Amino acid sequence: RKPRGSNSDFARQDAPISEGYIVSMVTQCPSCGTRFRVTLEQLEARQGQVRCGLCQTVFDGREPLVAEPEPAPPTASAHEAPAFRLEPVDAGAVAPEPEPAVEAGPKERDYGPPPEQLSFDDQIFLEEERARGRSARWWAVGAALVFFVLGGHAAYVYRSELATQFPGLKPHLLRLCKPLRCTVMPPQRPTLLAIEASDLQFADSKQPSRIQLTATLRNHAGHDVGYPALDLVLTNKMEHTLARRIFLPAEYLESGRDPASGIPANAEITVQLDLDAGTLDPAGFRLNLLAAP
Structure with a gap:
């Protein structure tokens, strides 16, 4: 070739x-x-x-x-x-030179049609929507304030029950009561207390009018219970009522015991009352437990 x-x-x-x-x-x-x-x-x-x-x-x-x-x-x-x-x-010809690449120019971005201008009715509707939104916010603020006030009032009224059911809240309740000059006492639950023993005797044979009441109270609850009020009724031999009196904790507790402390859970206390019956000459008595005010 x-x-x-x-x-x-x-x-x-x-x-x-x-x-x-x-x-x-x-x-x-x-x-x-x-x-x-x-x-x-x-x-x-x-x-x-x-x-x-x-x-x-x-x-x-x-x-x-x-x-x-x-x-x-x-x-x-x-x-x-x-x-x-x-x-x-x-x-001697050679292969043709490649044609130069055509540079693509920047593409125009399609932003779509311009937004339509709001009509007067649309503007009024938007203003009403904003007004309703502001009104709803004020209602929410007012409801929160009412809830806060009612919650505080409930905490004040039921502070003793809250402290008993949730012991961790007691320090906070005490701080709440400090400016209000209130106390956090154990709840009054007379039905959880029992009179284990009671006796009425003449305190001095030379003074027949002087009598002494002795009673033992026991707390059967699993938490502290406030000291109850003692409802004492003196009767004659026919069990007719001669006299009646209600004694508050501050009147029958011994000196040095705080009435706000209450009776501890599953504990007993002994109460002694020295009384002057005068000319009533009681032959018996009835003792009941009431919620102290």
């Missing part, structure tokens, strides 16, 4: 092409082996020079020319190039 691009490649350019050639022909690239379908008219118009559409090699398309009896529709194969060109070129 002769070197590609030499003068001998073009020596045959002026040789006449016989009219006996079949119209449809196939030529093959000597460099990559790709086959092309050409016609004699195309070869004569370009003096036989063909450029491979795959590897860009320029060669004489008449040298490897093969005839085909009938032109058939082209079918893609592994060695057929998708396209080719027939043009006069120089032997």
Whole structure:
């Protein structure tokens, strides 16, 4: 095979092409082996020079020319190039330089249609909505204040019960009572107390009017209970009432005991009362426990 691009490649350019050639022909690239379908008219118009559409090699398309009896529709194969060109070129021509890439300009952002201007009715509606929102906030503030006041009042009224049920709240309740000058005492639960023993005797035989009441009280609750009030009734031999009096804790507790401390859980206390019956001459008594005010 002769070197590609030499003068001998073009020596045959002026040789006449016989009219006996079949119209449809196939030529093959000597460099990559790709086959092309050409016609004699195309070869004569370009003096036989063909450029491979795959590897860009320029060669004489008449040298490897093969005839085909009938032109058939082209079918893609592994060695057929998708396209080719027939043009006069120089032997030392090189592949064309790639075209410069076209830089894409910045895309315009679509912000959509401009917002519509609110009508007068819409503005009135928005103002009403804002007014309702402000009113709702004031209602919420007022409800919170009412809840706070009612909660404080309930804590003040039921401070003893709260301190008993929730001992951890007692220090806070004491601080609350300090400016209010109140106390946190154990709750009054007389039904949780029992009179274990009681007795009425003459304190001095020389003074028949002097009598002494002794009673033992027991707390059966699991928490402290406030000292009760003692309801004492003196009776005669017929158990008719001669006299009645209610004694508060400060009146029957011994000196030094705080009435606000209460009776401890599951504990007992002994109460003694010295009384002057005068001319009543009691023969019996009844003792009941009441809630102290």
